[in-house]
Amino acid sequence: MSAVTLKPIFITIGAMKSGTSSLHHSLRLHPELHLSWVKETNHFLRPDPSFGGRLRYKALLTGPGRVVGETSPNYTKSLIFPGVAARMHATLPEAKLIYILRDPVARAVSHYHHNCLHGRERRTIDDAFATEVDNNYINTSRYHAQLAEYLRFYAPERIQILDFAAFAQEPRDVMRRVFEFVG
Numbered sequence: 001m002s003a004v005t006l007k008p009i010f011i012t013i014g015a016m017k018s019g020t021s022s023l024h025h026s027l028r029l030h031p032e033l034h035l036s037w038v039k040e041t042n043h044f045l046r047p048d049p050s051f052g053g054r055l056r057y058k059a060l061l062t063g064p065g066r067v068v069g070e071t072s073p074n075y076t077k078s079l080i081f082p083g084v085a086a087r088m089h090a091t092l093p094e095a096k097l098i099y100i101l102r103d104p105v106a107r108a109v110s111h112y113h114h115n116c117l118h119g120r121e122r123r124t125i126d127d128a129f130a131t132e133v134d135n136n137y138i139n140t141s142r143y144h145a146q147l148a149e150y151l152r153f154y155a156p157e158r159i160q161i162l163d164f165a166a167f168a169q170e171p172r173d174v175m176r177r178v179f180e181f182v183g
Helices: 020-028 051-060 084-091 104-117 136-140 143-151 164-169 171-182
Strands: 010-014 033-035 067-071 096-101 159-163
Touching: 010 020, 020 033, 020 067, 020 096, 020 171, 084 143, 096 143, 096 164, 096 171, 104 136, 143 159, 159 164, 159 171, 164 171
Parallel strands: 010 067, 010 096, 033 067, 096 159
Antiparallel strands: none
16 A cells, blocks of 8 residues: 555554553554554644644654554643643544553552653652642543543544553454454
8 A cells, every 4th residue: 555644543642651552563563554653743742833843743644554543642641731632623623532541550650660760750659659739640540530631522432442451461352442443
């Protein structure tokens, strides 16, 4: 199939440390899908992407496959990046959204260890989780709050919620559901 450029038909919006990378790479294996060349384009994080940013996004979405998608789990960090759902809907009102979640405590602990590994966290885990106020580890695990922003713009049937545990145990069944969802 020749290279085509399309707007994304689906976007995996989160949650970070819940299997988004595994899902992204699994989706890339399907011959009819084209996933952005890099995971985490983060295109909709900026209120007004520059012309160069729009060209970059278009280039990342150009490739083989009739169904185009991208994965950016930062899209559901509304306390850090407000307005993403509104910007996404203004550009892609017909997009289908995928939200993969994980046990919220396990997700937060994985997030903490990820930040330690990359030198972004030096506190002990007890100190990192000591307060709920403006705590990115805890807020990112508040799935209802993360999805509520999207439900203001997208109908529930446009959002597929996946469970990381099910994906790990029965990947074929979960992938079959995702393929059906994205068409």
